[in-house]
Ligand SMILES: Nc1nc2c(c(=O)[nH]1)N[C@H]1C(S)=C(S)[C@@H](COP(=O)(O)OP(=O)(O)OC[C@H]3O[C@@H](n4cnc5c(N)ncnc54)[C@H](O)[C@@H]3O)O[C@H]1N2
């Protein structure tokens with residue numbers, strides 16, 4: 001087995017991945033995805049001159065001096081939001097108007113109802129002058145029909161979908177959301193919630209990897225655990241890979257007598273390598289080919305130890321899924337933090353230790369490594385909110401040293 005750095009392994013993976021195909025989807029399904037085409041407004045925004053206040057549409061000239069001496073105007077009609085503009089306002093006239101209703105022909109301003117006696121019909125008494133254009137939202141002042149409102153490469157969020165919807169579209173073209181197949185392996189695995197026989201454990205990696213894939217923006221499903229049998233693994237993959245954009249297996253990649261993923265896939269396009277990192281040393285990556293369609297699907301063979309599996313997903317699979325989705329950046333940012341306790345790290349292996357990161361009174365990040373740094377400590381993995389990254393050349397870290405941390409849940413609390 002060749003030995004490579006985590007960065008080299010990630011670069012190898014990213015080099016071999018292409019951004020997912022484009023697909024037209026309803027706006028609600030586009031959130032979190034990247035636009036593959038510019039979006040052009042089909043309509044002006046606002047679509048017509050309209051009122052920003054409940055009040056009366058008037059000619060501003062009719063209310064000259066109304067701030068000194070109230071002016072009476074004849075009510076010639078009423079406009080609610082959603083109605084056609086079938087009223088005309090002349091000098092000395094007013095039309096009762098609601099917020100969002102079209103400004104009637106002839107009117108050039110709106111006096112808010114609070115500055116009048118609020119008469120529903122007949123004559124309205126106005127106690128303020130208005131400037132031309134006051135409380136009028138002009139057609140096209142926000143967006144002109146035919147102009148671009150969102151661009152290929154933009155990540156679609158709630159505000160983008162508001163604009164695209166207002167601009168006249170129910171759908172947009174994005175890079176497809178990848179679907180991930182999570183494939184647990186090992187005769188010892190039992191689905192969560194089921195009773196355990198001697199030697200068995202609950203399959204916790206699958207749920208973890210599915211959740212991590214969904215958190216990264218993909219959809220994911222879990223296949224029934226495959227036993228330590230090469231043919232069973234190949235059959236399971238071939239049956240399901242038609243619906244997958246990426247496959248993540250867990251377990252069966254090290255040196256054991258029953259390491260099924262490695263033995264079944266090493267001649268089927270997957271490279272098994274040792275990565276100079278801890279945890280996560282044994283890794284597999286390559287493209288497997290669906291026998292009926294010859295379609296190539298990227299496959300990540302992650303180690304079975306729960307912490308190794310999680311760290312491998314974070315360091316390799318998450319950036320890869322983002323690449324498939326056309327998202328940047330590929331990796332989470334690193335931040336400086338002060339470590340609270342001394343640590344040792346193996347020579348020649350980059351360490352991704354788990355830590356609880358908080359903010360001190362001065363606002364600096366402080367990283368407390370969790371007690372259990374072995375690859376099987378699920379409780380400490382769950383408690384941690386950061387990976388503390390120790391470079392391969394560093395073997396000891398003293399309390400108070402500055403280290404680099406990757407925050408797993410975004411911001412930290414103090
Ligand atoms: N002789 C050697 N042994 C091992 C080496 C080595 O270099 N030489 N590497 C160790 C390292 S590092 C790792 S990491 C693991 C990787 O093991 P595998 O990927 O082959 O995984 P398994 O042997 O199938 O399982 C390891 C461990 O994880 C548990 N497991 C597996 N799947 C799940 C699951 N879905 N949910 C929860 N837990 C799971 C499994 O029961 C084992 O305890 O190899 C070391 N050994």
Ligand code: MOO
Nearest residue numbers: 279280281308375
């Ligand atoms: O590399 Mo293994 O992933 O240490 O536990």
